Amino acid sequence: MPLSFYLGLSLIMFVLGALGVLLRHNAIVIFMSLELMFNAANLAFIAFSAYHQVVTGQLFVFFVMAVAASEVAVGLALIVVIFRTKRTINIDQLNTLKG
Amino acid sequence: MSINDAAATNPIYQLVPWIILLPAIGVLFNMLLGNFLSELIVGLVACLASASSFVVSVLMANALANDPQAVRVHLMDWISVGNLNVDWNFRVDTLSVLMMLVVSGVGTLIHIYATGYMHHDVRHQGDRRRYTRFFVFFNLFIVAMMVLVSADNYLMLFVGWEGVGLCSYLLIGFWFEKGEQGLGNAKAAKKAFVVNRVGDFGLLLALFFIFWWFGSFDFDVVMNNAADADPIVLTAITLFMLLGVTGKSAQLPLHVWLPDAMAGPTPVSALIHAATMVTAGVYLIARSAALYMSIPQVQSIVIVIGAATALFAAMIAVGQNDIKKVLAYSTISQLGFMIVAVGLGAFSAGMFHLVTHAFFKALLFLAAGSVILGMKSGSAHDHQPEANHSDTIDPQDMRNMGGLRKQMPVTFWVYLIGGLSLAGIPPLAGFFSKDEILSAAGSRSTLLLGVLLAATFLTAFYIARQVLLVFFGTPRSEDASQAKESSLIITFPLIILAILSVVAGILNSPGNHTLDDWLESSIPQNLTVEFMLPIAIISLFIILTGLLLGWTMYGRKSEPSSSTVDPLSGMLGSLYGGLKHAWWVDELYHAVFVRPYQILARFLAQTIDLALLDGIINGLAQFIGKSSRFFARLQNGYVRTYVLTLFVGMTLIVTYLVFQ
Amino acid sequence: MQIILFSFLAILIIVSAFGMLFSKNAIYSAIFLVMNFVIVAILYLTLGAPFIAFTQITVYAGAIMVLFLFIIMLLGAERLPEAEVLRFHRIFAILGALLFIGATGFLLFWLSGSWDALPSPTSEFASPEVIGITLFSEYLLPFLIIAFILLAAAVGAILLTRGNNTPQIESIQNDEE
Numbered sequence: 001m002p003l004s005f006y007l008g009l010s011l012i013m014f015v016l017g018a019l020g021v022l023l024r025h026n027a028i029v030i031f032m033s034l035e036l037m038f039n040a041a042n043l044a045f046i047a048f049s050a051y052h053q054v055v056t057g058q059l060f061v062f063f064v065m066a067v068a069a070s071e072v073a074v075g076l077a078l079i080v081v082i083f084r085t086k087r088t089i090n091i092d093q094l095n096t097l098k099g
Numbered sequence: 100m101s102i103n104d105a106a107a108t109n110p111i112y113q114l115v116p117w118i119i120l121l122p123a124i125g126v127l128f129n130m131l132l133g134n135f136l137s138e139l140i141v142g143l144v145a146c147l148a149s150a151s152s153f154v155v156s157v158l159m160a161n162a163l164a165n166d167p168q169a170v171r172v173h174l175m176d177w178i179s180v181g182n183l184n185v186d187w188n189f190r191v192d193t194l195s196v197l198m199m200l201v202v203s204g205v206g207t208l209i210h211i212y213a214t215g216y217m218h219h220d221v222r223h224q225g226d227r228r229r230y231t232r233f234f235v236f237f238n239l240f241i242v243a244m245m246v247l248v249s250a251d252n253y254l255m256l257f258v259g260w261e262g263v264g265l266c267s268y269l270l271i272g273f274w275f276e277k278g279e280q281g282l283g284n285a286k287a288a289k290k291a292f293v294v295n296r297v298g299d300f301g302l303l304l305a306l307f308f309i310f311w312w313f314g315s316f317d318f319d320v321v322m323n324n325a326a327d328a329d330p331i332v333l334t335a336i337t338l339f340m341l342l343g344v345t346g347k348s349a350q351l352p353l354h355v356w357l358p359d360a361m362a363g364p365t366p367v368s369a370l371i372h373a374a375t376m377v378t379a380g381v382y383l384i385a386r387s388a389a390l391y392m393s394i395p396q397v398q399s400i401v402i403v404i405g406a407a408t409a410l411f412a413a414m415i416a417v418g419q420n421d422i423k424k425v426l427a428y429s430t431i432s433q434l435g436f437m438i439v440a441v442g443l444g445a446f447s448a449g450m451f452h453l454v455t456h457a458f459f460k461a462l463l464f465l466a467a468g469s470v471i472l473g474m475k476s477g478s479a480h481d482h483q484p485e486a487n488h489s490d491t492i493d494p495q496d497m498r499n500m501g502g503l504r505k506q507m508p509v510t511f512w513v514y515l516i517g518g519l520s521l522a523g524i525p526p527l528a529g530f531f532s533k534d535e536i537l538s539a540a541g542s543r544s545t546l547l548l549g550v551l552l553a554a555t556f557l558t559a560f561y562i563a564r565q566v567l568l569v570f571f572g573t574p575r576s577e578d579a580s581q582a583k584e585s586s587l588i589i590t591f592p593l594i595i596l597a598i599l600s601v602v603a604g605i606l607n608s609p610g611n612h613t614l615d616d617w618l619e620s621s622i623p624q625n626l627t628v629e630f631m632l633p634i635a636i637i638s639l640f641i642i643l644t645g646l647l648l649g650w651t652m653y654g655r656k657s658e659p660s661s662s663t664v665d666p667l668s669g670m671l672g673s674l675y676g677g678l679k680h681a682w683w684v685d686e687l688y689h690a691v692f693v694r695p696y697q698i699l700a701r702f703l704a705q706t707i708d709l710a711l712l713d714g715i716i717n718g719l720a721q722f723i724g725k726s727s728r729f730f731a732r733l734q735n736g737y738v739r740t741y742v743l744t745l746f747v748g749m750t751l752i753v754t755y756l757v758f759q
Numbered sequence: 760m761q762i763i764l765f766s767f768l769a770i771l772i773i774v775s776a777f778g779m780l781f782s783k784n785a786i787y788s789a790i791f792l793v794m795n796f797v798i799v800a801i802l803y804l805t806l807g808a809p810f811i812a813f814t815q816i817t818v819y820a821g822a823i824m825v826l827f828l829f830i831i832m833l834l835g836a837e838r839l840p841e842a843e844v845l846r847f848h849r850i851f852a853i854l855g856a857l858l859f860i861g862a863t864g865f866l867l868f869w870l871s872g873s874w875d876a877l878p879s880p881t882s883e884f885a886s887p888e889v890i891g892i893t894l895f896s897e898y899l900l901p902f903l904i905i906a907f908i909l910l911a912a913a914v915g916a917i918l919l920t921r922g923n924n925t926p927q928i929e930s931i932q933n934d935e936e
Contacts, residue, residue: 002876004867006806009769009861015856022743022852022912028831029785035823036776036870038867039799042815050806050877053884055893058811062894065818066905070912072823076830083834084922095736743848747855754862 004092006047013040027079033073038068109162109385112170114155115189118199118245121151125238133231141216145234149241153203159169159196167193167620171251178254185316188251189225194621197450198248201457204638205374206241210590212465215238215588216472218399220364223356224274233273233364240266241491248382252316253306256383260302260347263376270371271363273584278362288358294356297308298346305339308332309338317384325389333461337390337397341404342381348380348434350408355685356570361423365468368423373430373464374457381434381453384441385622392444392624402543406550408436411682414558417564418678421495422467425565428458428681429521432554432670434537438553444626445539447615451607452532458603462596466514469585469593470569471495473507477581487607497568500579501675504570513597518566520600522559523642530639535607537638538631548634552641559642571653764805771798785831789824796820806877810887 013036020033044063050056083089125148134142145663163170169192178185213233221229243266247259271289306316312332313321325333344350349357360372371377384391384401391398409432416428433456440449474494493499520529533555543549574580584590607614609630618625704723733740775798778791796819803812883889894902 005765006877007867008864010769011773011860011867012773013776015860016773016780017855018746018859019852020780022746023849024780025739026785028827029788029832032779032788032827034793035819036779036795039796039819040867042811043799043802046803046806046808046811047877049808049885051875052529053878055885055889058808058885058890059893059898061808061811062814062890063901063905065814066896066910068820069823071918073912074919076826079830079918080834081919088894089834090740094738147871592764704830745851746859747851750855750862754858757862757866 003047003051007044010040010044010047013037013043020070025090025092026083027091028076030091031075031079035068038064103213109166109170111158112164112172112191115159115172115191115249117151118155118203118249121155121236122148122241122245124148124584126235126242129231129235129238129562131421134228138214138218138230140313141231141234142210142217145238145700146207146210146214148238149203149207152241152245153200153207156196156199156203158517159191160200163191163193163196165685168494169193169455169620174378178371179264182314183310185252187255187337189249189250190318191249191530192621193617193619194382194385194450197247197454197617198378199245199408200246201378201454202248202375203241204453205457205461205596206244206370208595209370209461209465210237210365212468212589212592213364215586216366216468222518224277229273230560233270236273237267237366237370239758240270240371240376244379244422247379247628251318253309253318253321254316256386257299257302257306257571260379260716261299263298263371263379264292264295264347267295267360268374270367271360273363273367275307276704284362287356287362291356291360291381294353295346298343298353301339301342301346303343304345305336305743308336312336321387322389325393328393330394333394334397335392337387337394338400340387340390341397341401341439344380344383344438345404346375346380346585347383349431350380350404350435350436350438351411352684353464353690354408354412354431358424358427359679361421361427365423366473368427369461370648371467372427373444373460376451378457381437381441384438384444385450387445388441388446388622388624391441398442398444402547404453405435405438405440405442406540406554407435409439409554410550410557410621411435411560413554414677415681417557420677420679421493422497422500422569423464424472425497425561426460426463426467429558429561430462432558433460434520435554436533436551439547440536442537443539443543444621444624445535445628446625447607448532448539448628450537451614452536454606455520455528455532455600456602458519458596459527459600462513462517462593462600463521465589466510466517468700469510470500470503470514470582472585472589473503473582474500474578475509476583477578485492494578497565499576500569501572501575502570503574503582506580506582509584509593513593514570514589515566516597516600518562521637522562522646523555525639526601526604528600528606531606531608533606534630534638535628537634539628541631541634542628546618552638555638556641556645559645560649563646564653567653677741761805765802767799768802768805771801786828789831792827793820793824796824808885810885810890844911 017036017040018032020036024033042064043072045057045061045064048059049055079089081096086093086095125145128144129141133144169190171180172189172191174187175190177187217230217233232279240263243259243262245259246262247256250256250259268288268291269293275285275288276282278287309321312328313324315321342353342699346353357372358375361368363372391401411520412428412431412435416425416432419425419428433452435458437449437452440446441454471494478494516527520527523530523533525531537548537555540551574582605611605613614625615625615627761820770793775791775795779788781792781796796815800812800815800820803809803815
């Protein structure tokens with residue numbers, strides 16, 4: 001299995017996640033697309049780690065997962081707080097920074 | 100001709116800077132303190148400043164009488180740039196001291212007169228605070244004129260030249276809010292300044308040529324090397340200088356400012372526009388004698404201009420009704436005589452006429468001022484609480500005068516003396532000076548003599564007309580009949596000037612060449628003129644004919660009303676209209692020069708400046724505004740837009756890196 | 760054989776990603792994402808990363824997605840009205856994505872070394888034992904920092920959502936009297 005196949009898959013997952021961030025306007029779905037992007041990066045790490053037969057890549061994935069988890073916690077807390085004031089999580093409604 | 104530095108000679112020459120400093124102190128004193136002091140103190144300080152300047156001039160003359168060698172007194176270094184070294188030096192030689200004496204002497208008399216005249220004038224015009232300002236300007240004029248005549252190089256002379264031009268502007272427009280439509284005086288002042296400027300342009304070009312060829316502005320350097328100079332350069336220098344002279348001395352074609360300058364108060368007309376400033380042109384040519392004598396072709400042009408002006412202005416003076424305008428055109432005409440004299444090389448004849456003319460013309464102007472004051476006081480006298488007195492008549496219009504010799508006897512007699520001196524009746528001063536010029540002209544060309552004799556005839560005629568209209572017959576208006584003689588402070592200078600107009604002839608009367616000898620050390624190229632009896636007799640005959648003609652036309656029948664048609668118009672018909680309107684020269688200049696310039700200025704201001712340039716600037720500003728509003732739409736507040744921007748940017752960077 | 764397995768898994772991954780992307784219902788998106796995570800974990804197994812594979816299922820699919828589902832239910836945000844305000848947004852996004860794929864794909868397929876085959880997945884270079892040893896010896900510091908990050912996240916989440924109402928202790932005492 002050539003390495004490039006795995007990297008190509010990772011690339012497609014990443015782009016799909018990016019499109020999700022750009023095109024959806026439910027804030028939670030955007031977060032989920034963000035997780036997809038993280039996953040794509042993890043896949044790339046694992047592939048390289050298997051290619052070079054080194055364990056470093058997998059350890060890095062471990063750390064990425066931990067950080068992603070904490071980030072999701074804080075991000076969802078923020079969404080909850082925003083929902084309390086604006087009663088909506090459509091991010092198009094969050095446009096008060098317009099200038 | 101060599102010049103001594105002051106250090107080597109009589110130490111009294113060191114006093115000469117005071118001819119400028121004393122009037123300057125007068126200026127500063129009156130400028131700073133004048134408004135807090137009484138009119139008496141202000142006038143006294145101004146007269147003392149002028150008088151002390153005269154005293155210093157007398158001391159200089161005294162010293163020169165013993166040793167007529169020219170002296171240079173160095174005051175300060177002025178410009179020292181590269182090859183150009185110009186210092187502020189005073190030149191004490193017979194020519195400059197002659198001018199200094201005339202300027203300060205006649206100037207002091209006019210200052211004394213003005214203290215009395217302006218006292219009445221500011222009350223008639225209604226602004227008593229202007230008194231101080233008048234004397235500040237008057238003393239400033241003395242300063243500038245002294246700078247002009249005492250200069251040792253052309254550049255200092257030019258400084259004085261410009262200075263008197265400025266003072267002329269300030270003083271003509273003294274009552275700046277008055278005149279026709281509230282603008283007339285200001286416009287007259289502006290016209291004087293602008294026309295002078297045209298002349299100054301010529302003088303500046305002459306100065307440039309002088310420096311370019313001779314390498315220095317000093318009179319000595321230029322005069323000593325004048326004879327060897329290239330004729331083309333000499334022509335350029337003298338012709339451009341002539342342009343400056345026509346501007347300052349009101350010759351054709353730049354004479355148009357002098358009649359309008361009569362808008363200023365009468366002492367101004369007397370001092371500046373009769374005795375001193377307008378003679379600066381004659382002085383300049385006399386000073387540049389070496390240059391002009393080296394190029395006879397330009398001398399011919401000078402003569403032509405002078406003679407044409409003399410006749411032209413004398414003609415116009417015949418048709419004027421304003422008492423001061425007659426005298427203005429008379430000044431232009433007499434200056435023409437002086438220019439002819441210096442053009443012929445008879446510099447001492449020209450200077451002689453300059454001196455006598457200063458006396459009798461100042462006298463005539465001051466006496467005219469006395470007449471005007473009398474008319475105004477007559478009008479104030481019968482302007483008692485009468486509400487139905489409609490309009491005030493012009494106190495300067497001769498058609499409103501008449502019979503004043505009974506009400507103002509002193510004025511009448513001095514005016515008569517001045518008028519006869521102007522006409523050239525012996526043994527008054529004017530006869531001798533004018534005769535010298537006629538003799539010089541006669542020895543050169545009969546045509547020239549003919550022109551000058553015609554001007555002499557007209558001179559006699561118009562002055563007779565004026566004296567008869569003003570002082571004889573019956574008063575033609577209420578104001579004239581109520582006129583009173585002026586006070587002593589006004590009549591005293593008149594008397595002094597009348598005496599001078601009588602006796603000044605001995606300066607250069609036939610057989611007594613005082614002035615010729617006096618000027619010899621300054622102008623070695625001077626051509627002395629011998630008294631020619633035939634010419635004297637012919638001119639006397641012509642003068643008497645003119646006087647008689649005036650008497651027949653104006654003197655015998657009294658004119659009961661001011662609206663009676665002038666008998667001259669009956670005789671000359673349409674020519675009279677031309678005389679009255681000064682041959683429409685002003686209108687011609689207006690159409691040819693002023694209107695196109697105004698159109699051009701309007702075009703540049705509106706089409707180019709307003710529409711184009713402002714349009715570009717405002718358009719640029721609007722463009723910035725529009726583009727910034729366009730770009731402001733990028734900040735629409737939507738997070739997704741920002742993310743998109745990030746993403747696209749990242750993509751582009753990656754693309755760039757990949758394909759590098 | 761390996762290719763068939765890989766392509767099958769890859770197709771499933773892509774399909775579930777598309778499903779997550781285009782679902783109108785947020786719950787459906789979450790389920791699709793869970794499916795995506797699980798398939799990716801299987802892929803990890805074929806790549807010789809058993810520890811990471813199970814960690815992925817446990818943490819990602821088990822904890823994070825559950826958290827997502829809780830929040831969706833809490834906010835009632837499963838369905839939102841469709842309202843596309845920005846006009847050219849979609850076009851630019853898709854164009855940008857295609858460009859990105861093009862550029863990176865170009866990079867991948869023209870680089871030497873990327874066509875090498877991966878070794879078989881049965882080698883023991885990344886067994887849990889090895890991971891444990893490496894984690895606690897070489898990467899001890901990042902490990903401890905991760906602990907702090909998790910602590911900060913937990914505290915942060917609690918602080919953010921606490922709001923202004925702190926529990927009143929006096930009310931309990933009032934109840935007792």
